[in-house]
Amino acid sequence: MKKTLICAAALTMIAGLAQAQSNVTIYGLIDANLTYNNNADVAKNSQSKLNSGGMNTSRLGFRGTEDLGGGLKAIMQLEGGLLLDTGASDGDLFGRQANVGLQGNFGKLVAGRSYSTTYDFVLPFDPMGYSGQYSWVTSAGATGGRKDGMLTAVSNMLKYQYDGEGYKLGATYGFGEVAGDTSSGAKLALAASVNFGAVAAVLAYDQNNSVAIAGGAMDEAKSIHLAGSYQINDAKLFAGYRNYKKTLATGATDLRSDLVWAGLNYQLTPAWILTGIYYYQDIKNMATGADADPGMLVARARYALSKRTDIYLAAAYAKGTNGKLVGVSRDDVAFGTSQNSATVGIQHRF
Amino acid sequence: MKKTLICAAALTMIAGLAQAQSNVTIYGLIDANLTYNNNADVAKNSQSKLNSGGMNTSRLGFRGTEDLGGGLKAIMQLEGGLLLDTGASDGDLFGRQANVGLQGNFGKLVAGRSYSTTYDFVLPFDPMGYSGQYSWVTSAGATGGRKDGMLTAVSNMLKYQYDGEGYKLGATYGFGEVAGDTSSGAKLALAASVNFGAVAAVLAYDQNNSVAIAGGAMDEAKSIHLAGSYQINDAKLFAGYRNYKKTLATGATDLRSDLVWAGLNYQLTPAWILTGIYYYQDIKNMATGADADPGMLVARARYALSKRTDIYLAAAYAKGTNGKLVGVSRDDVAFGTSQNSATVGIQHRF
């Protein structure tokens, strides 16, 4: 009798704890590495540095879910990027995710700020899983000041996603919030993907309007992504394509480029994953002169210390044509017609 | 015997968990909506946007309490506002609450930054429960550059509150921290409220001094609030009044205004709450010309999906007199002599 009471008390306490603490989960990812780059300044000196985010960008987040009954859930997410090398926030406090919404049989609808549907749907087809070190899927490396790329994160946003059996559909709309002109500053992304076991594919379209200048004209960047993957034994092959076109408010010649990538992940052992990939961007019309048309070759070896902690070693080689400057990262200035980079790091999820 | 031991072990573990995790609680509120406004620019175009904080401003906080024995508790709170539409921090990181103190039979005393006693005591008498969409209790809508309002949040602060049987007393003092002049930049708020079951009332006084200019003169804003509520069956009626006066360091004519509000919350069903309210500000002396004397009529329907999640639909109509410009929000510029606004949103607490 007594024991039963004690046990009942225990269960009540556990239930209380579980309820009190299930409201919000803290999660994140911390990734730091040592990186070597050649051609790192005008004198083409090399540089060693401690970087944040080699396999994935560092972040801290808070996630909540509430069962509303009848298969309906309220969901919320706050997530901000971190620069681990300085401890500074990488952009706004919760500039990665800041949204609330509902999830049910109808799918998932959130409002606030988040990554675009293009980002959500296309990134799984990048064997590097998007990483500044080293991937060109969101946008290509530094070249001539152009960063032709997808619509990544969106403010003032509604995002919808439906996960069916073997397929997913998604849409993002970002309000431009300009009175009297709903297209000024507006963002749109649409995507569909299919997953037939070993074979998966995605098709995505997005449009990124700048705020209109006097007269109502605006820059309009449009990108189309088509990508696929194929699992064969311990290897997963990936290939993707982006068509990018930006019409300019000034009426100057459109900016156009194609990006293609092809690569693979290979599960060498339960702990080791090897990745190899080649990115190539065909720039159709530089504002002036010949095109850089840069390419980047990347190799990475990743060793899982646990489900949550990995160490990794990666190297990249980027090269342009026609004597144009090119670098491995879109975020750094390029000083050479090619660049070598190598990194060794650790990533920890929590 | 064995069972008892297992249960004892379980209880010990639970106690351990409870202790380890009771130090700090994460909490917050995420609120996003779609809002339509007319008269949103000089050309009087309308605007659609995704807003943060329709029923309550979005926030994330950390709260801790420690039992010190003898009825005494240490308490701490860190809370920051969020702009859900962009993911940015709304003001300083923990600009809403950043304080520590003691709570016991003597009441509660905290030091740091927090909302003023006026804010704490008067807000429960606003049926909108303060919301930028749409309430004028903290300060009235955009009109002629003036934002006559209460002392809201206070830095460099000591705050005291005593909760008696059926009554509460409170005081806030914010140090100006100006050497040699303790009144320069200082803030003060005093309030008392009573609660006799169906009837409740509050009286509050606050003073907000600017930093003194050369010669020691300073702007001094003073507000007096008087408000009450009356519960009758499923309806709760509210009425309130603010007397505002600001003397200016320049010696120019004082700024004075009265704000009155009257409205109700009606519990239509356990899940539905309807709110209706009218705010009216009588501006006594605009710096130049006739007064705007704006009013705003608000209606809101709120449906509780759970104790923590609500969806809501609200509409507001603001109008001034004498051809003066007026808007529904103190935070936006007004472009018309009236403004309509409507919003549909979701709020989630965690």
Added chain:
Amino acid sequence: MKKTLICAAALTMIAGLAQAQSNVTIYGLIDANLTYNNNADVAKNSQSKLNSGGMNTSRLGFRGTEDLGGGLKAIMQLEGGLLLDTGASDGDLFGRQANVGLQGNFGKLVAGRSYSTTYDFVLPFDPMGYSGQYSWVTSAGATGGRKDGMLTAVSNMLKYQYDGEGYKLGATYGFGEVAGDTSSGAKLALAASVNFGAVAAVLAYDQNNSVAIAGGAMDEAKSIHLAGSYQINDAKLFAGYRNYKKTLATGATDLRSDLVWAGLNYQLTPAWILTGIYYYQDIKNMATGADADPGMLVARARYALSKRTDIYLAAAYAKGTNGKLVGVSRDDVAFGTSQNSATVGIQHRF
């Protein structure tokens, strides 16, 4: 039988809870006080203010550890400073700690941003435990624009520490990240400490290079710390010494100074700890004129309301020589040839 099942279920649930929640721990410290300073402006007026961080700087952090097996652990830490008086972040979001690494039999190695090895090793020999109110161990009080002090926090950093039986070794290296010049902007700290029960001592060296100017010259600050402590009954005596030298990129005369401190903690009762200390800085060569050579005498009484919450009362008196201006804090401007300061506050850990 039933009871056993219930208990088993309880244990399973507890295990699940423990696992789910052990990934990251929220911790922090909130410290606020009322402080009085004389000589607080040009007219030598006194000032009262509400300060953040009287015994320790206010902070909020997230700490994680993961058992990788074989004595190896992954560790991560994110910690940011807070200004409790305003709710603002004190420096970058996680400017105190932002690092990830591994811990095992080999010691502990982390990458990112953290405090220097000098800070980690020398601070335990300051009876004030470093506090802006009032300690000069990290750098001396305001005097003539010079803040001769240790290398405190380091970005772009690798830090190693080994804890042996009765001794600890540590090293910090901060990458300058300047292409072609690894010494430009680089930081280094090395330290060793021993602990023989009642007696402990530390020796630390650090070097702090500025970013090189054209021609490659840079400011190079070097400090050597030597400190010890001795426990005798309820008293713990402390003494320390810093030799500081900064060579300047401009080739101007080196800046040199010695700092010495001596003091004690006295455990009066289990709840009361009394602290007394004297800091003295011998400035060897001011850029112009005679030296300030300031000293500061500090007394503090601390009462533990619990293991996590303390109240404290402290007073400091700083004085320079040769008519030079000196203040108790390196972070405030000095207006007098001496300064008195007193504070009463509360500190809460969570």
